[in-house]
Amino acid sequence: MTRLLFLFFSLQAFHFLKSSPAREFRLSWPTPNPSFAQGLGYSTFLQKTGPDKAFSSGAFGCVRNNGYKFHEGVDLFPVKRHKSGQAKDQVFSAIAGIITYVNHNAGHSAYGKYIVMEHPNVVPSIYTLYAHLAEIFPTIKIGVKMSEAMPLGRMGNSSSFKIPLIRSHLHFEIGLRLTNQFQAWFDKKGFKTSNRHGNYSGFNLVGIDPLHFFSEYRKKTFLQPLDYLNSLPVILKVRVKSKKPTDFAQRYPSLCPNFNASASSWDCSFGPFGIPVRIEPSLQSKLSSSTFKILSYDLRGSSKPCRKLVEKTSSGYEISEQMQSYLEMIFRI
Ligand SMILES: [Zn+2]
Numbered sequence: 001m002t003r004l005l006f007l008f009f010s011l012q013a014f015h016f017l018k019s020s021p022a023r024e025f026r027l028s029w030p031t032p033n034p035s036f037a038q039g040l041g042y043s044t045f046l047q048k049t050g051p052d053k054a055f056s057s058g059a060f061g062c063v064r065n066n067g068y069k070f071h072e073g074v075d076l077f078p079v080k081r082h083k084s085g086q087a088k089d090q091v092f093s094a095i096a097g098i099i100t101y102v103n104h105n106a107g108h109s110a111y112g113k114y115i116v117m118e119h120p121n122v123v124p125s126i127y128t129l130y131a132h133l134a135e136i137f138p139t140i141k142i143g144v145k146m147s148e149a150m151p152l153g154r155m156g157n158s159s160s161f162k163i164p165l166i167r168s169h170l171h172f173e174i175g176l177r178l179t180n181q182f183q184a185w186f187d188k189k190g191f192k193t194s195n196r197h198g199n200y201s202g203f204n205l206v207g208i209d210p211l212h213f214f215s216e217y218r219k220k221t222f223l224q225p226l227d228y229l230n231s232l233p234v235i236l237k238v239r240v241k242s243k244k245p246t247d248f249a250q251r252y253p254s255l256c257p258n259f260n261a262s263a264s265s266w267d268c269s270f271g272p273f274g275i276p277v278r279i280e281p282s283l284q285s286k287l288s289s290s291t292f293k294i295l296s297y298d299l300r301g302s303s304k305p306c307r308k309l310v311e312k313t314s315s316g317y318e319i320s321e322q323m324q325s326y327l328e329m330i331f332r333i
Contacts, residue, residue, distance in 0.1 A: 025122055025224050027217045028149040030094045030130065030172050033079045036214065047077040047169035058169070060209040061273070062306035070273065070307040072207040073129065073173035078155045086134060087155040087168040093146045094128045094174070095119045101200035102140060108196045111171065112158030115140060116200045123224040124176065124252035127205060131171035132158050175207035176255075176276060178329040180247040185329050204329065208232075208275050226254045232271035235301035236309040238319060239282055239293040240266045242331035248279065255279060266331070267295065273307045274326055291333060292319055 029037060035044035046058030057063050058075035078087035097119035106112040111131035118127050134156025146152075155170050157163040179185060182204040186195045195201055213228060222228040243264050249256035256279045263281035271277045294310065294317055301309050310317045319327070327333065 026095065026148050027214065028092060028094050029214070030092050030128075031076045031078070031155065031170055032089050032092075033076065036211070037218075045076055047075040047167055049075075049167075059211060060207065062304040064306075067305045072175070072202070072205070073131075073171050074210045075169040075171055076155075077167075077169050081168075085165045085168075087157075089155045089170075090151045091130050091133060091153050091155055091170050093117060093148050093150045093152055094172070095122060095126075096148045097122070097125075097128070097146060099140055099142055099144045099146065100127070101197065102136060102142060103197060103200075104136060105196075106158035107160050109202075110160050111202065112160070112163075113153070113156070114171075115152050116205075117146065118177075123226045124229075124254045126174055126225050127177055129171075129173040129175075129205065131173075132156055132163060132169060134158060134168070172210055173205065173207045174210050174213055175205055176252065178204050178206060178248060178276075178326060179332070180251070181332060182329065184332070185325075203325070206275050206326065207273075209272075229255070229271065229275065229277045232275065232277060233298060233300065234269045234277065234296075235272055235298045236270045236274075236319075236323065237295040237297075238268050238270070238323070238327070239284070239295055240268055240327055240331055240333075241291045242266065242333055244332045246279070246330055246332065248276070248330045268327070268330070270309060270323070270326075272301070274309055274323060276326070276330065279330070292324070292327065294319065 033045050042055035046055045048055050049057040060071055060074055063071050078089040080088035082088055097117045099115060100118045101116035103109055103114050113133040113136055114129060114131040115136060116127055116129050119125050130152055133153040135154040137151060137153050140152055155168055157165055157168040180199055182199045182201055183195055216222060216228055245261050249259045255276065258280050260281045265282040267280050267282045268276060269278040297310050297317055307322060308320045309323045311320050
């Protein structure tokens with residue numbers, strides 16, 4: 001009887017695990033190319049930036065302009081083309097979620113025609129982005145819910161800058177969105193250009209390395225992206241003075257577990273290339289005058305020349321302009 005009861009409860013537990021959306025994180029490769037899944041190398045799926053460039057120029061990180069320019073995602077080439085040279089490959093949703101942004105005007109963004117999805121059943125509700133599309137399928141509209149591995153459009157070379165047809169590819173990103181009030185930050189900065197993409201401007205999106213994320217998913221090292229984010233090294237910890245509530249904490253409560261709306265300073269941890277991994281009210285004394293204080297910095301963050309989180313000055317280290325922008329957006333400073 002005891003054994004039967006045990007079996008019963010085990011089956012119930014199994015059923016619970018199966019039916020809980022937070023337990024069912026599924027990730028699917030966004031193109032028809034099977035090479036990455038087969039464990040093959042960069043040359044079998046990454047689009048390089050020119051005939052003489054390394055295939056790693058299509059990877060994530062400091063891979064452009066001798067390492068000085070950051071690439072926020074991966075570039076995946078097509079496996080089938082029409083006689084005209086146009087890519088035939090469809091592009092698929094990597095994770096079940098909702099279409100939150102669609103840009104049909106190729107000339108309005110370096111991303112060209114692009115789609116952003118957000119994934120509310122995922123912890124935290126990360127975004128995925130699909131760029132340089134030749135075609136966005138007519139059913140793909142803001143608010144439409146998608147399962148994973150559903151067709152979104154066709155791969156292409158659309159962009160506000162020239163991408164030759166031969167280098168058609170999908171630019172694919174995974175990451176976190178900093179603010180719901182991007183326009184307010186943008187207006188304050190006084191940029192000469194206009195923001196045509198609301199909260200889905202690339203400035204407001206911070207990516208993680210998609211290939212590393214897929215590799216770790218296939219090795220089953222995490223159940224939810226939160227575990228993955230927690231496994232990344234903390235490169236920078238910074239204390240921020242701000243009394244304004246942050247919508248980042250509301251959208252990603254798992255990254256801000258002890259959120260307290262009345263806090264006046266916050267300790268924020270950032271992973272490689274500035275991905276925010278934890279924000280908590282500061283338990284220490286309040287900051288006196290300055291808005292930011294570096295609490296710790298891992299020198300591994302300086303080993304690459306691009307997307308630095310801090311800059312060395314004559315008196316020590318201070319946060320980089322990029323990091324300051326991130327903090328301004330998160331805390332509406
Ligand atoms: Zn790209």
